[in-house]
Amino acid sequence: MSEIIQKVKNLSVGFKSQKGHEISILKNITTNIKKGETVGIVGESGSGKSTLALAMMGYVKQGLFKMGGECIFNSFNLLNMNNRELEKIRGRKIAMIPQNAGQALTPNLKIGYQIDEALKLHTNFNKNEREKKISELLNKVRLPSPETIALRYPHELSGGQQQRVAVGMALAGNPDLLLLDEPTTGLDVTTQAHVLELLNFIAKDTGTSMVYVSHDLGAIAQVSDRIIVMYSGEIVLEGPARDILKRPIHPYTYGLLNSIPKLSLAGLPGSMPGSQPQPGTKKEGCSFYDRCNLAEEKCKKNSPDLEYINELKTSVRCFNYKKLLKDKSKKQLSTSRNEKNIKINEILNLTDVSISYAKQKLLDQILNKITDTNPTVKDINIDINKGETIALVGESGSGKSTILKSIAGLLRTKEGNIKFNQDRILSNDLKKRNSSDLRAIQLIFQNPDESLNPNHTVEEILAQPLKLYFGLSGEKLKNNIIDLLEKVRLGKFYMTRYPRQLSGGEKQRVAVARAFAAKPDIILCDEVTSALDVSVQAAVLNLLQKLKEDFGTTYIFVSHDLAVVRAISDRVAVLYQGRLCEIGPSKNVYKFPSHPYTEVLLGAVLEPDPDIKPKLVAEDIVEDKPPEKGCCFQGRCPRILGDKCKNETPPWQIGDNGNAIRCHINIKELENIQNGN
């Protein structure tokens, strides 16, 4: 057995509430990190995972304090050391790679200076050696032309580049232990896969131990040797990565894995009821009791201990784990969705839609110059059938939300038109749309914190569309509101609550109820599950599907998460830089991706399965705007043909599966190449 470098013993961290109670957010954590291993700590927001990682550096965030226990790194008792002593360890023996490098790099200092600072503190190199080392580090994290990068300020780099700089800076002191706090969250799918691959390479290359903190089991699965699952400030499961992912023996982990949508699996993920308790609200008994389907009477009263099972090398905090151990059926629980063939009955047609954000400058208006030959969104043709769920997917900057806004009338189209019910063109101007058209199209937003007015009760929020479209009042209005709440599975007593008194999932349910209050024909869903925890996301997806089946609503579903799209959509349209690349039935697009971009995108998806590795086919270059001419994907295409792709707009081709792609390469040929790989 290899040597232990970080020992966490009975660690509890908490804060003082306004009323003076001590509330713990880490409860009695005990674990070890061994030399050379990578440990993944996974948990939903509020599980205490970041606090644990920071404590491993002897750092407790302002407002929090250590309630008991210790963190021992080699022979240093970190939480008892003063700052002077810790400065010698931080950055030199233990280094941190932060979540959002864009905010973790000091804005007024150049990249080179910030790395140099770490080198000066933690090495004995002279100036020339340091300069060489900076280039070396930037090279190691695969940044192009290190000399120029070193002279830049953080804001001049893209998100992926900033994250790489943070990795390079952490390596400057040649640490024995690297702590990574959600290092890929917030990055685009392809960038995320590249950064993870880099981290894996560094782990192997330097032999550093790593603690990888994330809410994303997909990312954890790619890097970890061992996994710690946290829930409500406690470790509920700890063991070898493969076992945990393939055979989770804690009901929470089991449910969590189940609630993650997967590319390989059509249909909706299984959902867990409720949400993680807020710190300080817990009574006695197991903290997972309320949500657990194995719960018994004794779970309500007694809190289980973390029990080490020798033959599995796994620790678990559950009285009934044996039930899951016996459960040999590794079958995934997922509600199958009837992917019925939608009848061709078009409800919305987008014809040659172009949208431009660029404002025409006064001078150009006078000179009558046409400035924007290269609009943000261009040539979008999509016909949407009644009752289907069509998804728009793409990375940031793909124009997917922009298209949604112009369907809702919030953004004017520059060219083309949007036809509703085959008979009337929706006005470009929101004010000119009539009431029934407005009612027919409703929106649900990404972040319910922003989409619900914080000063209105749930009752007032839901009353608005009912009053506006149906003129309801009095008893009728109230009954309707209760009815709506029931539909989204919220009780009547939610009426008097304010949004701040609801959990994230509950808020999003209210937002869903508000959209359905209008009895709409089409609902536009803008990243509706992105702000939610995985277990809550599954429940919201299931709810949306149920409501759709009940009311025959059409969904236009925008998401960056390809697995979520796989789970809910009938048809999918892949966008890059505001241009359509591929469109077709979901099952075919996912099974036989034809367009090179779809291939790149799907290859980068991280699955919570150690056996499925992402395929990196293209560089993760970030492009600010689409190319002036030719194919939109020319800058990153791994199969680029040459001048033809650079100069000519590719034609539409329709494959045997019903996928339509826009590419110069013959679709048959593409399928062959991809199957060959």
Next chain:
Amino acid sequence: MEINKAKVNKKKSIFKKISEVLLTMASKPSGFIGLSILVFHILLAFLSPFLAPYDFKAIDPSLMLQAPSSEYWFGTDSLGRDVFTRTIMGGRTALTITFFGSLIALLWGGLLGIFCGLVGGKIDDVVMRVVDAFLSIPWILAMLLIVSLLGTSTQVLIPALGFFYGKGIVRVARAATHDVIAKDFIVSARARGHSNLSIIWNEIIPNVRDAILVEGAMRWSWMLLGFSSLSFLGFGVSPPTPDWGLMISNARGLMSFAYWAVIAPIVGLSSLIIGINLTADAFAKALGIDRSTKAPV
């Protein structure tokens, strides 16, 4: 019947909210002190005519510059008037004028600010330029000019103060509106097709109200400061009405002989300003608004 009930509920909730805010304010020592001082001064303003032991304008040359005694608690001034009487009555005019002045400032500043934040574009640019221009003329110069040409009556002072102290509120209201209209719940209401008026009334005002009210409370203390300065310079309240600024100005020349005539009004005015300030700070904190980074413009 049903509607009436709803209205009652709504009203109740407003009272409930106000009492909640007051309780939160009073739960911190600084807020409690501030509120008590303010309440004390307001009570004094109402009750002082009945509490005053002497006539505030009774001149008696034989009693000139008497030191504090059991008869004249705070002594007498250069005209032999009782300083205690004049001190407890000295805040009435200032409080009344600045209170109504603040209301006017709140009203026009808030409405114009919300309007500018909403329409944006060229109209907003032009209005803000003009507001900026007004800001760049020192308030004291403008106030003095107006007062010297139009007189110092309440009808002049209240609107003039209201106008000059409303400029800052325009900025705050505009910035708050700007923040709010970018939020998704406004987008959602727009997409549903609510009228502009209904969006302003239902969605925007409830969300900018707090910021504007806090700013108004702060303006009140500054306006009091400004008004007292005017009085001090001889451009505010006209004698013989008792007023702290004026009393300080009159007694200043003789303070080497009779410091009491200066100290009493100084304590009165300072305590009121500090009281309003602490209250405004506690008010801001109770509503969850951090206003310490804002410039006093």
Next chain:
Amino acid sequence: MFFLIIKRILLGLITLFIVSLITFVGTEVLPGDACTTYLEREAYGAALEACYKRLGLDIPAHERYLSWAYNVIQGDFGYSLSGQMPINEVLGPRVKNSMVLASAAIIIGIPLALILGIITALWRDKLPDITISTVTIFAMTIPEFISATLLILVVAIWLEWLPGIVIVPTDVTVKELLPNIILPVIAIAMIMTAHMARMVRSSVIQVMASDYVQMAILKGVPYWKMVFKHVLPNALLPAINVVALTIAWLLGGVVVTEVVFNYPGLGRLVIESISNRDLPTVQALAIILASIYVSINLIADLLTLMLNPRLKTLQIRK
């Protein structure tokens, strides 16, 4: 970057233009014109006519505005009615005296505010913060005329350390002026320092809570190095503008303080010319004070532009 600077300067000039319009129109619409206001009961016959001639009130308003504005741009503010001489001559020594007062207050106030603000932020909620913050709250809420009066009472009358009232002729030299300005400077600097210290404090606290400061700590950067390299440059940059606004706003306080101390500066001139109803001088003062306000803000804007790396790189790219 270049365009940004030009734009800011243009905006400042537009503001000044609007100010000139406001003051001109303001004095125009208020009852009575400059001559009747000034002469009051003697406003008839030859005296009035002579006054009209002198001020050119016999020509239409817009022409008068244009010629007045033209002269102002040339640096000629016209004729002072109460001083019976060109306004420039009245203004000259007053501007100098006020400048001495204001710059002394700023030179003392800004560094003091920085130090106090940084101390209170770094020792947040500890004893130094609690004491200093309490004092600043008092200092910033007490009006200048009260603090000035108290200063005179305590320092000049009771302790007899310094002269309370400034008794010097208007055209005094700076050297003679100096011992007299100590109390007025304290009175002005007190309120200004308190305001700025509070702003610096909250700005520093905000930056201390940022991700990049946490990162610097976790990188092992020693505390004071972190404060000077990672915290202060980022905290003080946004404070520059706010500080400028405060300074400009407190110009009003200078007026009151000058009156209390009988100081021969612009502030007293404001009171004098308003008491004398000398409208041309008032107009001149409005323009001058507004220009000071605009230039302080302009300087702050330009400083921010130059120090902010985000804007610096804009220049390289363009």
